[in-house]
Amino acid sequence: MKNYRLKIEYNGTAYSGWQIQPNVPTIQGEITKVLKQITGSEINLIGSGRTDTGVHALGQVANFQIENELNIRKVKHSLNSLLSNNIAISEMIEVEDNFHSRFDAKMRCYLYVFTKRKSPFYNEYSYQYSPIFDMEIEKLNAISYNLLGEHNFTSFSKKHTDTENMVCNISFAKWRRMKNSIIFRIDGNRFLHGMVRTIVGTVLEIAEKNYPINRITEIANAKNREVAGRGVPAKGLFLLDVKY
Numbered sequence: 372m373k374n375y376r377l378k379i380e381y382n383g384t385a386y387s388g389w390q391i392q393p394n395v396p397t398i399q400g401e402i403t404k405v406l407k408q409i410t411g412s413e414i415n416l417i418g419s420g421r422t423d424t425g426v427h428a429l430g431q432v433a434n435f436q437i438e439n440e441l442n443i444r445k446v447k448h449s450l451n452s453l454l455s456n457n458i459a460i461s462e463m464i465e466v467e468d469n470f471h472s473r474f475d476a477k478m479r480c481y482l483y484v485f486t487k488r489k490s491p492f493y494n495e496y497s498y499q500y501s502p503i504f505d506m507e508i509e510k511l512n513a514i515s516y517n518l519l520g521e522h523n524f525t526s527f528s529k530k531h532t533d534t535e536n537m538v539c540n541i542s543f544a545k546w547r548r549m550k551n552s553i554i555f556r557i558d559g560n561r562f563l564h565g566m567v568r569t570i571v572g573t574v575l576e577i578a579e580k581n582y583p584i585n586r587i588t589e590i591a592n593a594k595n596r597e598v599a600g601r602g603v604p605a606k607g608l609f610l611l612d613v614k615y
Contacts, residue, residue, distance in 0.1 A: 372436045374470055378462035379431040384495050389422045405453045412437055419472045419613040425605030430612040434472045478614040481567045483555040484607045498607035503553055506578050508546050514574050515544040517588045525594040527570050528563035565602055573600035
């Protein structure tokens with residue numbers, strides 16, 4: 372068997388997330404369908420992790436195994452020719468037989484993007500939320516600093532999830548002000564369903580209401596989604612990179 376790894380970029384606006392679901396378009400579903408068309412084989416495409424409805428990716432990683440050796444250059448070209456303009460394969464390489472996109476991933480990196488003004492060029496890829504531009508970046512960073520390390524993130528996950536392990540290890544969480552935008556980056560070994568968007572919304576709520584900086588620790592310790600803040604819109608969230 373040959374094992375191939377893909378690096379994928381996508382605009383998630385028109386898709387119901389990464390994972391294949393019946394009767395709705397998904398990123399995994401679209402790529403799997405085109406791979407079958409190209410190779411003539413049933414393909415099990417394994418992603419590094421799920422992204423939710425409307426979330427984008429600059430560096431999603433997936434792999435699949437197939438009996439026949441593929442011409443990588445031709446298959447990559449065919450994928451990009453046949454896939455929607457919302458999905459692009461930026462890299463395709465052959466990897467070791469035992470490589471697994473999900474289980475071998477050491478770290479996932481996400482970005483959340485805020486913009487100040489309405490723009491047809493930013494609308495699908497950022498959250499237009501002007502109040503954040505009046506906040507102190509230092510305060511947002513001080514709140515987020517409390518998330519570093521290993522914690523139970525039940526309070527920041529969607530309710531009624533089937534995930535049993537709610538512990539994640541966050542190694543980086545920082546806000547940065549740009550000319551016309553504010554960007555939040557967070558890196559961790561794993562993330563729960565809706566976790567990044569709820570963290571962002573909770574940090575904003577703490578800053579807006581002038582709660583103590585350690586309020587976010589109290590929320591995490593509560594292990595209760597009801598005490599956390601709102602989830603910000605999916606359109607501002609990007610899976611930036613997956614590290615192995």
